[in-house]
Amino acid sequence: MAKELFLEVVTPQKAVVSEEAQIVVAPGSEGEFGALKGHTTFLTSLKVGTLRYKDMSGSERFLFVNGGFAEVLPDKVTILAESAERRQDIDVQRATDAKTRAEKRITAKAADIDLVRAEAALKRAIHRLTLKGSG
Numbered sequence: 174m175a176k177e178l179f180l181e182v183v184t185p186q187k188a189v190v191s192e193e194a195q196i197v198v199a200p201g202s203e204g205e206f207g208a209l210k211g212h213t214t215f216l217t218s219l220k221v222g223t224l225r226y227k228d229m230s231g232s233e234r235f236l237f238v239n240g241g242f243a244e245v246l247p248d249k250v251t252i253l254a255e256s257a258e259r260r261q262d263i264d265v266q267r268a269t270d271a272k273t274r275a276e277k278r279i280t281a282k283a284a285d286i287d288l289v290r291a292e293a294a295l296k297r298a299i300h301r302l303t304l305k306g307s308g
């Protein structure tokens with residue numbers, strides 16, 4: 174068994190994180206949960222939100238995660254998300270544009286607009302901007 178807890182965050186496009194962590198805190202759909210090495214095995218879906226972890230140097234790291242699933246094993250946490258990026262990689266202009274686009278679609282209430290999709294896009298953009306603006 175590895176000495177520490179290994180964290181992997183994977184999306185269909187890329188591996189975003191692959192490193193040891195002291196603790197991982199993730200936005201579970203039933204509420205935020207923390208995992209330390211030795212945690213009981215469990216599987217949960219995730220909400221759109223922030224995942225944070227402490228790396229082996231003790232620095233706190235933050236990522237945006239667009240839902241997905243977490244598998245927690247005693248020595249490994251695997252996050253599978255539709256999209257995810259580290260806080261430093263969040264492009265504020267892109268998220269602001271996505272927010273404006275989604276808001277226009279929602280307020281236009283046009284028949285050909287997929288409201289659920291626009292609301293989900295708005296939620297992602299707001300979370301990205303909030304995470305980027307915090308800390």
Ligand code: ATP
Nearest residue numbers: 186239256257258262263264265267268271297301
């Ligand atoms: P957009 O409309 O700008 O594409 P989106 O919320 O629809 O936003 P996603 O489907 O969540 O985008 O992500 C697609 C890819 O783009 C992922 O790799 C994600 O990490 C990246 N991405 C999306 N928005 C941003 C952003 N503001 N900054 C950095 N990367 C982003």
